[in-house]
Amino acid sequence: MRLSWNARQWGSIVAVGAGFWMTACTKDPSVTPQSPISSSPSTATQSVDGWILENMRAVYYWNDKIPAKPDTTLAPEDFFYSLLYDYTNKANTERDRFSWIQESADELKSSLSGEEKTTGLEVKYYLRASGSTDVIMKVLYVLPGSPAAKAGLKRGNIITSVNGQKLTTSNYASLVNDPTTFNYGLAKVESGKIVDTDAVKTVTAEVFQQNPVYLDSVYTIGSKKIGYLVYNQFIPGPNGSTATTYDQKLEQVFSKFKAQGVNELVLDLRYNPGGYVSSSVKLASMIAKGVDNTKTYYRMEYNKDVMAELKTQNKTDELTTRFQAKSQNIGANLSRVYVLTTGGTASASELIINGLKPFMPVITIGETTYGKNVGSITISDETGKIKWGMQPIVFKSFNAQNESNYSTGFVPTIAKSEPLDVKQLGDIEETYLSTALAQITGSNARISADQGPKLPAIGSSVERRAGGSNMFDDRNPLHF
CATH class of the missing domain: 2.30.42.10 (PDZ domain)
Structure with missing residues (x-):
């Protein structure tokens, strides 16, 4: 049966999440899915596996890589991961390491809205x-x-x-x-x-419920008015709400920045693994220099079947998302933007970096970002008979200069690692922020020394959180 997503709905899909947004477990890509002991699948398993396969063949970005005869005796989770493109091959930087499935679609949707x-x-x-x-x-x-x-x-x-x-x-x-x-x-x-x-x-x-607009400040140093924003997830509002509470908070922050004459911006995305594309567009539209609603923020590419369908319908223009005209835009006062990054900076956060680059210098400080230049949608069963929810990759994103070459992450302009003994966020002596302030003001004295022993890092909860995004059809939210 052919799925009923229309071109407008497809045109709203953009995925930018890194790993998992919350602390729910993600599938370990180093573990090869194992078949269950029994080779006789239950009717329920066959039903779920059939639903998974039908949707994946229709919308999955690498649908041409799905095995011709997948093993439908596998339990649903194992079956899903058996369909993913080169999932366990770590040598392939272009493989699918982002798609995932959860037994509860409701929990999946909540997590993408910052509730857990x-x-x-x-x-x-x-x-x-x-x-x-x-x-x-x-x-x-x-x-x-x-x-x-x-x-x-x-x-x-x-x-x-x-x-x-x-x-x-x-x-x-x-x-x-x-x-x-x-x-x-x-x-x-x-x-x-x-x-x-x-x-x-x-x-x-x-x-x-997390409020992603974590902290904002304005620092006055000489002639510099430096706006600082810690933003930890791209979500428009609380889970289950149609209100854009958090997007409005972002607008209030930039209204304040504009009123106070901010002429330098430090955007702290070090703990932001992605989220709703709609929020990404709004944020970028308040930062970018010389943009309006005619300028391209990003363009999407879907699998060959979807692209052919859109071309047939003369709908390929809907693959492009443009900046918004925002009264809060401070781009006219900015000559550049500083973005603070870690390995947990992913998806919609990387979309911001890539989308702004054609319009202004983007100086990154910190660690190489996660490397997610593809996006996903939430798929659940409209009938409610199947309780599972999945988040497959369905598109790849490109900026206004047709660039999408960050599958291994953005290497920082200025490399910096976060010490074990840290200052509080917003403290001008905090390692990342002090480095940005030193670059802005030309005062190396403001750069604080790393504190504490250097220890081998083995991961973080940020890298396990899932991104969310927005579609015109709320049944199928897009994720970056």
């Missing part, structure tokens, strides 16, 4: 020492109003145990995700070493 069951912590994991199997967690930031914030946890806290168990490479994944109540054992950095303390913070996870 969480303590409110975003963390990075390190080996306690090179060659060690002990693991520590460094708190990157705490969601205001969350259980973790109420318990007094803050950015820079170091956690070495959960519920009385020391974190190790073999247990940390289950310890930080499986319980509902967490007793976090804290440590501190002392004379360059990590020292355990007796301090314990008890936090119970709850369903919580």
Whole structure:
């Protein structure tokens, strides 16, 4: 049966999410899906697998790579991953490492709107020492109003145990995700070493909605009026709401920047793995220099079947999304923009970098970004009979100069790593921000030295969060 997405709906698809937005588990690409012991699939499994295959053959970006005779005896999750293009081949930088499926479509949709069951912590994991199997967690930031914030946890806290168990490479994944109540054992950095303390913070996870507009400030240094924005997810409003509460907050921030004469901008996307394309367009439209609603922000390319259909219908113009004319735009006062990045900067965040580059210099500070130049949509069963939800890659994005060459990430203009012992976000001595301020003002004295020991990083919760995006048909949200 042919699927009924029309050209306008396709034209709104853009995916920019990196990995997973939340702390829900993602499929490990290093693990080859295994067939179940039984070779006799249930009727329910066959029904779900058939639904998956029908949709994937219609909309998947690499639909020409789907096996001709996929194994429909596999359980739905394993079946889905068996369809993905070169999924386990890490040597292929162009492979599909982004599509995913969840048993609950409702939970999938909630996660893409910033709502999840969480303590409110975003963390990075390190080996306690090179060659060690002990693991520590460094708190990157705490969601205001969350259980973790109420318990007094803050950015820079170091956690070495959960519920009385020391974190190790073999247990940390289950310890930080499986319980509902967490007793976090804290440590501190002392004379360059990590020292355990007796301090314990008890936090119970709850369903919580993130406000992505985390922090904004204006710094006056000489003739420079420097706007600073920490933006952690591209979402227009709370889950289940049609209100664009968070987009409006972005507009308020840029109205303030404009009123205060901001002439330099530092956009902090280091913890932003993507989200709704609609929010990405709005943000870019308030930054870009010399743009209006005739200038291209990005263009999409779908699989050959969809592209042929759009060409037949003379709808290929709907593959291009243009900037919006925004009264809050500060581009006229900007000669460049600074973007702070990490390996968790992905998808819609990378779309911002790529989309602004044709119109102004984009100076990135930090680490190489994730490398997601493709987008996805949310697919669920309209009848409600199948409860699964999937997020397959359906398009690739290009900027106004037809560039899409960042599948391995954007290498930073100025390389910088975040130290173990960190300042609070917005502190002018915080490593990333101080580096940007030094570049803007020409004062190297403002660059703070890295603090604490250098430890091997093994991942972060940011890289496990999922991006979300927007479609005209709310049943099929687009994700970047």
